Amino acid sequence: MNKQDISVNNRYVVSLNGLVYQPTNLIAALVERGHRATAPRKAIVAFLEQANEGLTAEAINEKLPSVGRATVYRTIKLLLEVGVVCKIPMMDGSHLYGLTRSVCLLCGAMVEFKAGTLNRSPRAADAGTPGQPVDHHIELTMTCDYCRADEDK
Amino acid sequence: MNKQDISVNNRYVVSLNGLVYQPTNLIAALVERGHRATAPRKAIVAFLEQANEGLTAEAINEKLPSVGRATVYRTIKLLLEVGVVCKIPMMDGSHLYGLTRSVCLLCGAMVEFKAGTLNRSPRAADAGTPGQPVDHHIELTMTCDYCRADEDK
DNA sequence: TCAAATGATGATACTCCATATCACTAGAAG
DNA sequence: CTTCTAGTGATATGGAGTATCATCATTTGA
Missing domain, CATH: 1.10.10.10 (Winged helix-like DNA-binding domain superfamily/Winged helix DNA-binding domain)
Structure with a gap:
């Protein structure tokens, strides 16, 4: 199986759209x-x-x-x-x-995340890319504690 | 209109799944x-x-x-x-x-990007989040030079 | 409290994207 | 060239989401 497919189907994805609010x-x-x-x-x-x-x-x-x-x-x-x-x-x-909030693309579970670390990151990523940065969206692909994927270990 | 909606519909999105290959x-x-x-x-x-x-x-x-x-x-x-x-x-x-490659979610145009800066970023973002980081996916939301959105200026 | 105005609802029909089916076609190997 | 079978195309089918429209219910003003 291809890593790209696995990454979006079998891992936690932590998302942030600049703002976090409950x-x-x-x-x-x-x-x-x-x-x-x-x-x-x-x-x-x-x-x-x-x-x-x-x-x-x-x-x-x-x-x-x-x-x-x-x-x-x-x-x-x-x-x-x-x-x-x-x-x-x-x-x-x-x-x-x-x-x-954050949602696992496999099991759909929501997870909490640290807004601070995510907020710092995109500013570094923006640099060196053509166009004017306005917003950002990060997906961290991680092994899920409750829904661990075993395909590519 | 909501910022969250605008961000995914009217801007460049630069994506990276850990690997870049042509x-x-x-x-x-x-x-x-x-x-x-x-x-x-x-x-x-x-x-x-x-x-x-x-x-x-x-x-x-x-x-x-x-x-x-x-x-x-x-x-x-x-x-x-x-x-x-x-x-x-x-x-x-x-x-x-x-x-x-990278694709604009509005006009569908592909853009090149700097892999180096994007690669450094997620490692910082991973820190402090529960679970084991395996892969990452970044979407930089930017005003597009050819397909600029005017809604929220 | 009551009644009019209109926003909201639910049943249904419909559209669109994607897949399943299946007889037929055309690569690949000898 | 012939055989084998992966691959193809036409069509039917399925599923998610939307549009329609008569009916209902919330709001507001008297």
Whole structure:
């Protein structure tokens, strides 16, 4: 198997988009922007908040049978626009959704990370690359303590 | 608009998966692994090699009408397994394919980059994060000289 | 408290990307 | 040249996400 494939499929990925924030009240964030606090939205948000892994839209839909498919996708889209949820494109074409944190691309588990070390790094990487650096995104590929990959050891 | 969304949609992204390599002969790489050097594969490889941007499978299919859709997807999958082509999941759900280089997530243009500076960076970022670092992937988000985004200036 | 206005919902149909199937074609080896 | 079989192309199929639209429910103003 190819190392490049393994790296994106079987390791922790720790992501940082310049900002790190743990949202306190996602529903309030919606209301602040003129949206309504409906029962389906509360259910979806609560499910996302208690999840310790990235979720597919399908998984949310299955766990919340009272909420329609379309509403799941609409609510996710809304939360993405507000910025409290991130969308992780997986290599198999699916997408995981979760609070803005770190997600393992294999098992979907979320991990905490040290913002400080990650913040220092991209400035060094920017140097020597054409164009004007504006933002950065780092993925650290690591063996996962709970989901270790054995293919290439 | 949210900064997180802008960053992945409207800027250069410079990627590195630990290794940087410019394959010299992609067909030979296939043959070495027991695959055949067929006309459709040669056409797809030649098209990828002369492209200066990431390509969707659909774009390849349109430009090579003599090659069937299924073969385009099969050949891409094969080149991914060999490791000479990379798959870039875009935030809109589509995928771009290209030689292992850097690709702008908006216009699809490929850019060269300095491997040295990028290689030094992740080692610093690894420190302080739980788990065992094995590989890394960096995306530098930058204003693109040819495809500059004006939304958030 | 009530009623109008409209944002939100859910069922369904639909679109698009990618894969599976399968009879047929064409490289590769002797 | 012939045989073997990997590879191909047309088509059907599957799955994720979106669009539509009649209905529902939250908000707001009286």
